[in-house]
Amino acid sequence: xxxxxxxxxxxxxxxxxxxxxxxxxxxxxxxxxxxxxxxxxxxxxxxxxxxxxxxxxxxxxxxxxxxxxxxxxxxxxxxxxxxxxxxxxxxxxxxxxxxxxxxxxxxxxxxxxxxxxxxxxxxxxxxxxxxxxxxxxxxxxxxxxxxxxxxxxxxxxxxxxxxxxxxxxxxxxxxxxxxxxxxxxxxxxxxxxxxxxxxxxxxxxxxxxxxxxxxxxxxxxxxxxxxxxxxxxxxxxxxxxxxxxxxxxxxxxxxxxxxxxxxxxxxxxxxxxxxxxxxxxxxxxxxxxxxxxxxxxxxxxxxxxxxxxxxxxxxxxxxxxxxxxxxxxxxxxxxxxxxxxxxxxxxxxxxxxxxxxxxxxxxxxxxxxxxxxxxxxx
Numbered sequence: 103x104x105x106x107x108x109x110x111x112x113x114x115x116x117x118x119x120x121x122x123x124x125x126x127x128x129x130x131x132x133x134x135x136x137x138x139x140x141x142x143x144x145x146x147x148x149x150x151x152x153x154x155x156x157x158x159x160x161x162x163x164x165x166x167x168x169x170x171x172x173x174x175x176x177x178x179x180x181x182x183x184x185x186x187x188x189x190x191x192x193x194x195x196x197x198x199x200x201x202x203x204x205x206x207x208x209x210x211x212x213x214x215x216x217x218x219x220x221x222x223x224x225x226x227x228x229x230x231x232x233x234x235x236x237x238x239x240x241x242x243x244x245x246x247x248x249x250x251x252x253x254x255x256x257x258x259x260x261x262x263x264x265x266x267x268x269x270x271x272x273x274x275x276x277x278x279x280x281x282x283x284x285x286x287x288x289x290x291x292x293x294x295x296x297x298x299x300x301x302x303x304x305x306x307x308x309x310x311x312x313x314x315x316x317x318x319x320x321x322x323x324x325x326x327x328x329x330x331x332x333x334x335x336x337x338x339x340x341x342x343x344x345x346x347x348x349x350x351x352x353x354x355x356x357x358x359x360x361x362x363x364x365x366x367x368x369x370x371x372x373x374x375x376x377x378x379x380x381x382x383x384x385x386x387x388x389x390x391x392x393x394x395x396x397x398x399x400x401x402x403x404x405x406x407x408x409x410x411x412x413x414x415x416x417x418x419x420x421x422x423x424x425x426x427x428x429x430x431x432x433x434x435x436x437x438x439x440x441x442x443x444x445x446x447x448x449x450x451x452x453x454x455x456x457x458x459x460x461x462x463x464x465x466x467x468x469x470x471x472x473x474x475x476x477x478x479x480x
Contacts, residue, residue: 108233112226114264116214116257119241121158124210127239128159128190131208137189138162139197139209139228143216145170151212152192163188169196198224204232214240215253219276222260223269255279328358329394330404335454337386343377357391366391382454389458396465407457412464414445422468430467 117123131138142151145168155164165188167179183191184203198221209229214222222240230236240257242249249257259275309319344350353373360366370388374380380388393405401420406413431437436448447464451457
């Protein structure tokens with residue numbers, strides 16, 4: 103928002119097209135020794151406008167420049183305009199980028215209602231490149247009454263946002279007028295904010311992984327059924343270990359996104375390298391994510407590891423062999439089913455590391471009977 107020294111905001115006017123306005127705007131600029139852009143973005147009819155401007159402005163020296171001209175001829179036209187050999191450049195949007203003529207401080211855009219908001223802002227920026235006051239005239243065929251609602255909004259926005267540094271605010275207006283696009287569909291409407299780009303990428307990755315496994319993506323079900331793990335001890339990154347709350351949130355997100363034991367190990371090494379020795383709560387957090395990776399493939403949705411018992415809750419129809427589970431329940435002391443989807447194992451493990459080791463052993467035993475076979479990483 104900080105303008106260069108002595109730079110002035112461009113005065114912007116939206117008006118109905120008229121010969122009187124064009125002549126007045128051009129002569130005002132010529133009388134102070136400046137140059138004018140007259141923008142007409144139709145190559146087929148630009149010759150007609152050249153004849154019209156020559157009749158309207160006999161005092162002016164007019165040249166044409168557009169993208170369909172021979173390269174050498176276009177180069178000569180732009181060089182002559184920069185050097186001041188003529189004072190009115192009748193052109194298309196070819197001047198939108200790469201042109202910086204300090205003496206050109208008036209631009210007249212014919213049929214401005216046909217341009218997008220960002221394009222109007224970019225074209226307006228071709229003038230006002232020095233300490234002189236610059237003017238931009240946005241001409242419409244029939245005044246505001248003959249404009250579409252969106253064109254009217256665009257012109258109102260560009261006229262209102264004429265202060266220096268308004269590009270960001272104009273971009274926000276443009277987003278509101280056009281919409282951000284429907285990310286999950288084929289129509290260019292809607293609001294991406296309701297989904298969020300990060301969630302969209304997660305959904306896309308989920309669908310791609312399902313297709314690679316030969317499965318049909320479940321678009322109606324939850325995106326990712328995570329595992330709820332309760333070790334009955336704090337599992338977090340303490341403030342005195344990582345003081346910055348934003349950095350902690352980023353690390354939590356990275357941990358939750360880990361899909362292999364190797365990724366968790368690498369992230370733990372990074373934590374130790376950046377912040378020092380992991381506290382007990384930090385080690386518990388790492389262990390919960392290791393258990394998550396072991397539990398997800400066999401359909402466990404909740405692990406409650408208390409000092410006196412470990413309770414595993416399964417999702418409906420887990421990928422386990424029921425007979426294998428029944429044999430374990432019958433042959434292991436303290437194992438019992440407390441519901442159609444719950445398995446309770448009575449233990450006496452007051453220490454958290456001992457409970458973590460026991461849970462890993464249980465998950466490995468259950469994984470042996472998984473159907474299809476499931477590889478569980480320790």
